[in-house]
Amino acid sequence: MIDQLFQFLISGITVGSVYALVGLGFTIIYNASDVVNFAQGEFVMIGAMSAIFLYGAGVPYVLALVAAVLITMVVGMLLEKLAIEPAKNASVVTTIIITIGASIFLRGAALLIWGKDIYGLPPFTKDVPISIGNATLLPQNLYVMGGTALSVLLVRYFFDRTMTGKAILACSCNRKAAALVGINVNRMLLIAYGVSALLGAVAGILVTPITYTSYDSGVMLGLKGFCAAILGGMGSSMGAVAGGLLLGVIESLGAGIISSGYKDAIAFIVILGVLFFKPGGLLGQADSERV
């Protein structure tokens, strides 16, 4: 039983890492531009798909991964430039529909380019299972966890220590004030979308050797990222990471102990519970509403 729980924990943290990265990307965009980006999951899919096809076309493995991340970042920035920026001052509902439109559009493009098949990516290193007691984990599980931890640390460093990161934070606090002290708000938004897309692509590349991917695999991931962000408290980036990991573990335990068919339902029931009883999220502050 303990071994089994341990096994669930391993898979939970692996999936949770992806949710954490998607949630983190979600939060960065939300903070920078007040937009809930429903196309966040599409970044994961585009990152993974581009890597698979570049590698399949004969590009060296590492180069293919880097190029895939860059492609996804360009897509993220284009999204900001072409869809979000022209719709300034749009209401919450309008921006939600714009990003939903974007996610349908990207999915349609992926369907057109890559078709409906399910693809995998070879793991980073040889796939020799490591046994701990009666539980096993793949080296790729460790890469997912390590890669996520590294990305989160780098994001923290970026926002805490670099001028650009701080400028983005300034924009999310008060856009007008940021513009007044000479920050190019539009460029900061562009960078925020780029960073967010980068995180999505990294998540996709890390996890695809384990979970495989297809043109529509971004939908649920995006929604789960949204869940992670809310679970941790909307707007708190470390909250989103914690929320993602927690969500992954709860889901995996629920799937193992209760029923795997209801896996996704469990995640959303948890979210409803949190929203009903602690709407500020687990780590967020209770926000006061302006009248």
Add this chain to the structure above:
Amino acid sequence: MRLAGLYMLAALFVLLGLIFPDSYYVTVVGVTVCTNAVLAISLNLLMGYAGQISLGHAAFFGLGAYASAILTTRYGLNPWLAMLAGLGISGTVAFVLARPILKLKGHYLAMATLGMGIIIHIFFVQADWLTGGPDGLSGIPEISIAGWPINTDLRWYWVFGTLMLFSTWVSLNIVDSRPGRALAAVHGSEVAAQMTGVDTASVKAQIFVVSALLASVAGSLFAHQQAFVSPESFSFFFSIELVTMVVLGGLASTFGALFGAVLLSILPEFLLVFEDFEVLIYGAILMIIMIFLPDGLFVSGSRFVTQLLRKRDAGR
């Protein structure tokens, strides 16, 4: 005068049915249009007038459809009683969830309604002992009204069209009633509405239930018309499509919602020509309209026409 739009709509609907009784576009596409119109109008009551976004409206449509499907096929219940039972179930679910869900705002409300829709959808897929699982339920019996069996496309057109006109009438009347004005106040500012003595929680809960009931009736009829239900018809994507219809036409306008429903129901028929590009174009159209006409096509369009008329009057 207040209901002039409704009478025009009714006239158009009857004329189409009388002039083109054999047209595929009237009797088949027309039924889809009317179904979607009922759903969009009911969602617009919540989203447009009360200002409460819902990304899970398809769930109530599904509850109605599954209640009818299960009760008539598995328990041999009379279709009309099954429809009533569906109304009871949808109404109860909506009533129980209304207060905790509608307490939330903005993105939180979006998440909660989305979660509700997805949970109910997963239930349809997973509870196969009851719902038939992913394969759905077939063999749902036909219904008859006063001994008149509803067994042709044209007859279904009349049934769904009547429901559509009824929903329009309900919507127009609610908006101009006392609770409707309370809703408008909630939309404007919830705190201000409370200050003037509106019980905002109960007003929001009431409209949530009304909206769920309309969707449930549409669902029950949909189940009988298709003679088959499967979870696919009630997924997250359909909820999103409904929201899109409402916003595309223009929030807070009954005819806007109707217009959006007509447009989005017909659009796929035309996009079929583009085959593989269909999804791509659909997404692009959504984005472009929302970026450039955030108030919706119908509302922006009618504003444009009024302005034009005003200019002409001023020129005289």
